[in-house]
Amino acid sequence: MSHSSARLATQVVEEGCPIVEVLDHVAGKWSIGIIVAAAQGPIRFTELERAIEGISRRMLTLTLRRLERDGLLVRTVYPTVPPKVEYTLTDMARELHESFAALVSWAERHRGAIATSRAAYDQEHGGAQAS
Amino acid sequence: MSHSSARLATQVVEEGCPIVEVLDHVAGKWSIGIIVAAAQGPIRFTELERAIEGISRRMLTLTLRRLERDGLLVRTVYPTVPPKVEYTLTDMARELHESFAALVSWAERHRGAIATSRAAYDQEHGGAQAS
DNA sequence: CCGGATCCGATCCGATACTG
């Protein structure tokens, strides 16, 4: 039937509705970078700040808080002077990291094709379009 | 050395910088839903609109245009009355869909734990926090 | 070193109305 694909899509996406909410958190602008950067082991605030390069202190803090709240990151404070804070991925987050690695791999493999496609699209739809 | 993890993180994320730009497009609020919904075959505009349920016509159009521009979707117009437009995933997008499926699977498996973690976090950090 | 608080411009996105 011609409906079958639409019905199936409906099911998939409706089931996914709370999922989308989860993914929106996780797919925030900086979340992927943080999780990738933290994947090799505990990492400090300043290390993250320099590692991601482009992130502001504000967004780093906010994103860390959200990831901590979602149970993806554990925050450990060492009461030393100067203070030292380490962020560690939870098991849940390490699983997620594997999917992210696949995503990053995909982006690397196809970003050339994507750029080409964009250029072609922009040229045939009035050359002045934004990113 | 204690630097090694930070150095590695820096490398990974800096290489990923143009990648983040790509992923930002792809990880837009509705992109995943559209790609998942279109994964089983060509799908029409209205079918998408009903399948995703929560998306506005405006956002559907904008997201479709962006995905088309990025070369993830092919738009086919049948000059009939009433008009009929079908959207089809490209091979590149079908690859991406596999990663998305893994992501969705992750979100399904862990959304309970995430909700629990959030509740705990909110309780011990002044109960009134937003989503 | 690791943040929190505030201001403010940029952007996203939904609601609504109109079209071929």
Add this chain to the structure above:
DNA sequence: CAGTATCGGATCGGATCCGG
């Protein structure tokens, strides 16, 4: 059916200043 156009609120995100 498949869009486009415009408005206005909400949210994002950078800059800056302050504190433990």
